[in-house]
Structures are given as C-alpha cells and as structure tokens.
Amino acid sequence: MYINGVLVKDENSSGHLNRHIQTDNLRMVLGGDIDAQGGNNCGRVNNELKGKVDEFRISSGLRTADYAAATYFNQGDPSTYLSLGVQETQDEKNEEERKKKKNSTYCWDCEAPKLTKAEVLITSQNSETKHISQSSDIWNFDHNYPLFAFDDYKTPIIADPGDKVEIILELTDNRSLKGISDSGTYTNFMNLPKDMNLFYANNFDKFGNVSTTFYEWHQTGDDLVYDYSKSTEWTKPSIVIEEISTYQKDIPGVNLDGIVGTFTITYNIKFLQPMQTTEVWVYAADEYGNFFKLPLPFTLKIAGNEPLFFESKVNQKVLGFYDESMLLDIVSDWTGSTQDVSDLAKILGILDEQLPPWVANLALWVSEDRISMGDMIVSIEHLINN
Numbered sequence: 001m002y003i004n005g006v007l008v009k010d011e012n013s014s015g016h017l018n019r020h021i022q023t024d025n026l027r028m029v030l031g032g033d034i035d036a037q038g039g040n041n042c043g044r045v046n047n048e049l050k051g052k053v054d055e056f057r058i059s060s061g062l063r064t065a066d067y068a069a070a071t072y073f074n075q076g077d078p079s080t081y082l083s084l085g086v087q088e089t090q091d092e093k094n095e096e097e098r099k100k101k102k103n104s105t106y107c108w109d110c111e112a113p114k115l116t117k118a119e120v121l122i123t124s125q126n127s128e129t130k131h132i133s134q135s136s137d138i139w140n141f142d143h144n145y146p147l148f149a150f151d152d153y154k155t156p157i158i159a160d161p162g163d164k165v166e167i168i169l170e171l172t173d174n175r176s177l178k179g180i181s182d183s184g185t186y187t188n189f190m191n192l193p194k195d196m197n198l199f200y201a202n203n204f205d206k207f208g209n210v211s212t213t214f215y216e217w218h219q220t221g222d223d224l225v226y227d228y229s230k231s232t233e234w235t236k237p238s239i240v241i242e243e244i245s246t247y248q249k250d251i252p253g254v255n256l257d258g259i260v261g262t263f264t265i266t267y268n269i270k271f272l273q274p275m276q277t278t279e280v281w282v283y284a285a286d287e288y289g290n291f292f293k294l295p296l297p298f299t300l301k302i303a304g305n306e307p308l309f310f311e312s313k314v315n316q317k318v319l320g321f322y323d324e325s326m327l328l329d330i331v332s333d334w335t336g337s338t339q340d341v342s343d344l345a346k347i348l349g350i351l352d353e354q355l356p357p358w359v360a361n362l363a364l365w366v367s368e369d370r371i372s373m374g375d376m377i378v379s380i381e382h383l384i385n386n
Contacts, residue, residue, distance in 0.1 A: 002063075002065075002068040002069075002072075004072055005068050005070075005071070005072030006068075006069070007065055030053070030056065031048055031049030031053060033045065033046055033047040108288070109174065109175050109179070109286060109288040109290060110288075111174040111290055112284075112285070112286070112291050113172065113263070113284045113290070113291075113292065114141075114171065114172050115141055115169060115170070115171055115282070115284070116140065116172050116262070117139065117140050117141065117168075118138070118139045118167070118168070118169055118170070118282075118296050118297075119136055119137070119139075119166075119167075119168040119170075120136060120166070120168075120300075121134060121135075121136040121166040122134065122135050122136070122157070122159050122163055122165050122166075123163065123165075123166075124162075124163045125162065137155060137298065139296075153297075154279070154295075154297055154299045156277070156298070156301065157298050157299065157300050157301070158302075159302050160302065160303060161272055161274060162270070162271070162272070163270070164268065164270050165268075165270075166266055166268055167266070167282075167296075168264065168266045168267075169183070169185075169264070169265050169266075169267075169282055169284070170262050170264050171183075171262065171264075171265070172261075172262060173263070173286055174255045174256050175255060175257050175286065176243065176255075176257050176259055177241050177259070177261055177262070178241060178243075180263050180284060180286050181219040181220065181285060181286060181287045182216070182218050182219065182283070182284065182291070183216070183265050183282070183283060183284045183285075184203075184214060184217065184284075185215055185280065185281070185282050186203045186211035186214040186280070186281040186282070186283070187211060187213050187214065187269075187280045187281070187300060188211060188212045188229070188232075188275055189204075189209035189210065189212070189279055190209055190210065190212055190276075191209060191210075193212070193228060196210070196228055200226045203281070205279050205281065206295075211281065213226070213228065213232050215234045215237065215267055215269075216283075217239075217265065230272075231272050231273040231275060232269050233269070233272065234267070234269055235268035235269075235270075237267050238265070238266045238268075239263070239266075240263075240264045241261065241262075241263050241264075242264075243259050243260070243261035244259065244261055246258055246259070246260055273302070274370070274371065275301065275302035277299050278299060278300055278301070279295045279299055279300075280296045280300055281293060281294065281295050282294065327373070330343050330363070331344075331366045331367055331373070331376075333367075334363045334364055334367040336363075362376045362379055363376065
C-alpha cells in the first residue's frame with residue numbers, strides 16, 4: 001500500500017507479493033481498521049479516517065515504488081514531468097510538410113503561377129492646364145492551362161512623354177501565394193545595341209529583339225532595374241496578397257492548400273522620351289522554380305516630344321539663324337567626334353565649351369531617326385533660354 005507515493009504496507013504470501021485472491025474472500029476497508037470478521041462481512045471497523053480522500057487506485061498487478069511515486073507527484077506538479085519545445089506556427093508546420101514532400105518523389109508543386117488579370121493605367125498631366133487625366137484597359141483571362149496564347153491582334157496603347165504608366169498583374173497559384181518569389185516586366189524591345197552590356201541582354205521577344213527597359217522584382221534579393229536609353233523612371237512595385245483559408249480543396253478557385261486569393265503586383269513607369277511601338281512581356285515564378293514568361297495582349301508606344309518646362313513663358317529666344325542644310329549634313333553623318341561637336345556649335349552660334357554633352361546626344365538621336373530635327377532645335381532653344 002502506498003500513501004502519497006510512499007510505501008506504508010506490504011504483505012508476502014506464498015513467497016511472492018503478487019497474490020491473487022477470489023472476490024468472495026475479499027475483505028477490505030478503506031479509511032479504517034477491521035477488529036472482527038464474520039463470514040464475508042466486516043465485523044467492526046474503527047479508527048476511521050477523519051478527513052477526505054481525494055483519489056485512490058487499485059491495481060490488478062504489482063506496481064513499483066517509482067511508479068507509485070511518479071503517479072502521485074505528477075498530479076501535484078505536472079511541469080516536472082513535461083519538456084516543452086518552441087511552439088510551432090501553422091506556417092512552420094506547412095513549411096516542414098513542404099520540405100518533406102519536396103525531398104520525396106511526390107511532386108509538391110509542379111505548376112507555374114497563372115495570370116488571371118492585366119490592367120494598364122495611364123496618368124497624364126496637361127502642361128498648360130495641369131489637368132490630370134487617366135485611362136485604363138483591362139483584360140481578364142479564364143484558362144485551364146498554366147500558360148496561354150494570345151491571337152495575333154494586340155490592342156495599341158499610346159502615351160506621351162511625361163505620362164505615368166501602371167502595369168497591374170493579378171496572379172493565382174496552386175499553392176500559397178506567399179510562395180510567388182519573382183516577377184518582371186520587360187519592354188522597349190529592339191535589335192541588340194552593340195554597346196549594350198550583355199549581362200542585361202537576356203530577355204527576348206519571339207522575334208529575337210532584346211528588352212532594353214525592364215524591372216525584375218525578387219522576394220529574397222535585390223530588385224534588378226535596367227534602362228539602356230535612360231528614357232524611363234521605374235518606381236519599386238507594390239504588392240498586395242489577399243488569401244482566405246477555406247480548408248475545402250474541391251471547390252472552384254481553391255488551390256491545393258485550401259486557399260483562395262490573388263497576388264497583385266503593380267509596376268510603375270514614367271516615360272521621359274518617345275519610344276517606338278513595342279510589346280510588353282511579363283514573368284512570374286514561384287519558390288519551386290515553376291514560371292511563365294509571355295507577352296501581354298497590347299503594344300505600347302510613347303509618342304510626341306519630350307516635354308520642356310521653361311522658367312519664363314515670355315522673352316524666349318529661338319534659333320532663327322542656323323543654316324538647316326548645313327546642320328542636316330553634319331547630323332546625318334554624326335560620329336560624335338570633337339570636330340562634329342565644334343561644327344555643330346559653330347552652326348548654332350554657341351561656344352564649344354557651352355555646348356553640353358546632352359545636345360551632342362540629340363544629334364546622335366536625329367541620325368538614328370529616334371527624334372526629328374525639330375525636336376533637336378526645340379531642345380537647344382530650351383538650352384539657351386535657361
């Protein structure tokens with residue numbers, strides 16, 4: 001018998017303690033002494049317990065002293081018999097499950113993210129009235145394949161220098177949207193320039209033209225921004241993830257994690273100079289390397305001249321004294337040499353040392369048919385008036 005985990009009484013019968021007796025021979029009193037016995041009844045019980053018994057146990061087999069002590073002290077101070085680790089969150093459990101399945105032959109995630117919606121929003125500001133206007137085009141895609149194809153027709157979109165263009169992509173995935181790790185937007189495709197750094201020349205359209213203006217977002221690393229012609233300003237994209245756990249995997253729109261939701265990334269571009277008609281390609285990948293890269297169903301063109309903002313709207317000088325035929329001869333064969341710069345300055349009536357490098361760049365752009373002669377003259381008038 002043990003009281004509070006301590007052995008207080010034992011009885012040895014027939015050479016061992018584990019003694020079996022018949023029920024009709026059992027005489028036992030809890031909380032008192034038996035003074036006399038008669039038949040199968042207790043004769044008299046005295047020295048009864050004056051108090052309360054919280055719990056007692058009768059074992060069908062012999063228990064050790066350590067077992068009796070452990071069962072008693074475990075009720076008084078359970079913490080001494082427990083060893084608790086760091087509490088796991090649901091995300092950690094899911095991550096551990098993903099790692100286990102990733103290392104097995106089971107394919108945890110074998111599908112690329114899907115593009116479900118694309119929107120182009122153009123914000124323009126009239127230089128005279130300062131009035132801001134917006135226009136947008138939206139495409140929704142309902143497809144059953146990881147990738148999809150557009151027909152040959154693409155919606156032409158035209159903006160002006162100084163406009164802000166937002167390209168908004170809405171994605172879904174067969175796993176948690178937090179696993180989308182990379183995305184990119186690529187535009188201004190052209191023949192590979194001879195002086196373009198080949199490190200950046202790895203994004204091509206279906207015609208073999210290379211993207212010279214792009215932004216790549218990376219969840220776990222630095223973003224990569226490139227602009228060969230220095231004609232755009234990119235703003236870090238904004239990302240919004242909306243997920244709802246339904247724990248129902250067999251209803252429409254719910255992925256394999258029992259989640260329904262969207263991953264929205266918005267690219268912001270400000271075009272500073274005209275740009276020829278070009279495609280816009282987009283890219284997205286998840287953490288398991290599944291990805292898509294495809295053209296959006298529109299073309300983008302930046303038309304018109306680069307906006308010039310003069311400090312004063314009166315007393316503006318104009319270049320009415322230059323010889324247009326001589327100017328055209330120099331610009332059409334422009335090499336950028338010291339002699340070319342000197343001849344250009346002489347025709348324009350500007351000292352060599354006052355001719356900044358960006359004016360020489362204008363001459364190069366005229367020779368490449370990227371801007372007109374009139375664009376160049378307006379820019380030079382801006383120079384001499386400021």
